[in-house]
Amino acid sequence: MLFRVVIFVVISIFWSCSFKATTKNPLKSEWIAFQRNGLVLNYQSNDTQFSGDTRAKLIETFFIVYPQLIEHFNPEASKTIYFLMDTSFNQYPAARWGDTIRYSSAWFTKYPKDIDVVTHEVMHIAQSYPSYDPWWLVEGIADYVRYKYGVANVAGGWHLPEVTSSQKYDNGYRVTARFLVWCENKKPGCVKAFDHALRTNRYNSNMWSTIFGKTVDELWKEYLDDAAI
Structure with missing residues (x-):
């Protein structure tokens, strides 16, 4: 029980953080903007060896899935999203802060077909709950x-x-x-x-x-x- 409480507190802190990409460059690389049907996906990576094919699939999944989630669950959800592909992020396949999703490039290099990590994470953006409870x-x-x-x-x-x-x-x-x-x-x-x-x-x-x-x-x-x- 104590372990679960500790995990809950830690995750709640991450959930409440507003780690939103701005004009700053967290990964010291350039943003690439993709636009479709009123949505803007800003992509940034510090992994120069990351598969272009995997990147394309992650981006395409966003544009397939996220419009459906907005329509069905939350039409007011953010229309500008940020993907960070990070070589230093290895705690999970991905994690969401605000309108930003940080991905582990090591995870997708090892599991390039696990594309629907995107689906799970962009739902967290559509959720936009005021708290992580329950x-x-x-x-x-x-x-x-x-x-x-x-x-x-x-x-x-x-x-x-x-x-x-x-x-x-x-x-x-x-x-x-x-x-x-x-x-x-x-x-x-x-x-x-x-x-x-x-x-x-x-x-x-x-x-x-x-x-x-x-x-x-x-x-x-x-x-x-x-x-x-």
């Missing part, structure tokens, strides 16, 4: 979106996990995402409702009972009995 639902929704809107999940070897009794809905990421897929099948629109409530700071655990007539714990027990999606 973290498991925030990350679960982002992975739900990767599952629903991803363009290369199969090629990237990414999939939702098999269900086991040791899992819990608040594990976050793919475990929560799979549960949300199941919930959406029962009550279409519930994920969008959760997303909106989180963005407007109106989410609370009672929403589950309001939408489903059952608590989240009761739903999880039902899910474990028949988790087919």
Whole structure:
């Protein structure tokens, strides 16, 4: 429990940071701007050996996925986004600060087909929640979106996990995402409702009972009995 609290605090600090690219050059290289249908993607990299093909796929995925996320979840989301491909960033495949996503060039050099990291991260921009609470639902929704809107999940070897009794809905990421897929099948629109409530700071655990007539714990027990999606 203490470990989870520490992780939550650390992630919350990152989430609240407004690491937004401006006229400064964090990577000491030039910005390259790509524009399409009212969106601007600014790309910067300090990896001179980074694959041009992988870069093109990351950029194309943005222009395929992000317009859909804006339309379905948040029309007010930022229309100018920043991608940083960084040789020194190796903690995760990627992380989002404000309107900026910092990517690990080492990750994509090793896993060049894991393109839908973009899908997960740009959903965080579309989310634009005032807080990272509850973290498991925030990350679960982002992975739900990767599952629903991803363009290369199969090629990237990414999939939702098999269900086991040791899992819990608040594990976050793919475990929560799979549960949300199941919930959406029962009550279409519930994920969008959760997303909106989180963005407007109106989410609370009672929403589950309001939408489903059952608590989240009761739903999880039902899910474990028949988790087919």
